Ligand code: ADP
């Protein structure tokens with residue numbers, strides 16, 4: 383007869399890590415999200431070799447108390463929700479308490495942090511899931527995390543990593559999505575000695591879009607803003623003259639979280655029907671804001687997909703808003719200089 387056994391924590395953590403941490407880009411996504419959740423106004427990302435040798439993220443957020451450091455890398459440990467009810471009103475990007483545990487399990491992980499009420503910082507070193515030491519050190523308020531040699535102790539997974547260039551491409555996309563979602567935060571990205579982005583905080587979303595996609599597209603965006611009692615849809619879509627051969631320039635943010643949603647992508651294509659040639663896709667940067675209880679973000683380990691309580695209504699709101707906008711817009715005259 384087969385025997386049923388409870389798996390040891392290290393195995394459980396490696397399984398969880400497999401769901402959340404696929405490649406260096408996942409590390410960047412999780413750590414940047416934590417910095418945003420910590421209220422940081424500045425987040426610096428430095429990576430080496432496409433992130434597979436090093437990902438370092440420093441923020442000026444609220445920091446972690448020394449006596450909570452160990453807990454921060456335990457699985458299912460979070461400061462963001464308390465009970466099952468909270469699962470249905472998640473107001474932060476994180477809530478599963480899995481990321482740090484997963485990352486620390488499959489890397490050489492150093493976390494340095496200081497809270498505003500403490501006069502010293504502490505540093506914790508975790509090697510492949512084993513806590514090595516916690517020592518006092520000097521540092522400014524905030525948190526800095528270094529992730530070295532990702533997957534050094536899971537060789538099979540390491541083999542799946544692609545070239546530096548490919549990994550950096552994924553990582554840069556992850557960086558872009560978060561930097562787009564939070565224009566009020568100053569983000570920087572360095573790859574080795576090269577400064578890739580330095581994005582000063584801005585009140586104007588168009589400025590952040592221009593930093594990534596260039597002035598030409600940014601100046602030809604049509605602003606969208608439609609709100610009913612509970613749902614606000616805002617952002618920009620591009621003049622149909624500017625379009626793409628794929629849908630990679632369609633960004634949808636739900637309460638600050640980048641998501642993919644086939645139905646909404648379909649609504650977008652429908653809105654542009656007749657305005658684009660077959661095989662061409664619209665450019666869109668859209669933000670949906672709604673009460674957290676109207677959406678379940680707990681359906682996908684990386685939260686890329688969500689489940690709306692009333693997806694039909696959101697579909698119609700998007701399609702209706704865009705159609706009305708196009709009818710009232712002179713599509714040859716959308717030029718707006720970036721201030
Ligand atoms: P989650 O984000 O789902 O809560 P994580 O494993 O990503 O889980 O992080 C665990 C906890 O560590 C967080 O709930 C938070 O309290 C703390 N934490 C992680 N990163 C930071 C950071 N950059 N600044 C402050 N606290 C952090």
Ligand code: MG
Pocket residue numbers: 412415416475476477479481482
């Ligand atoms: Mg997190």
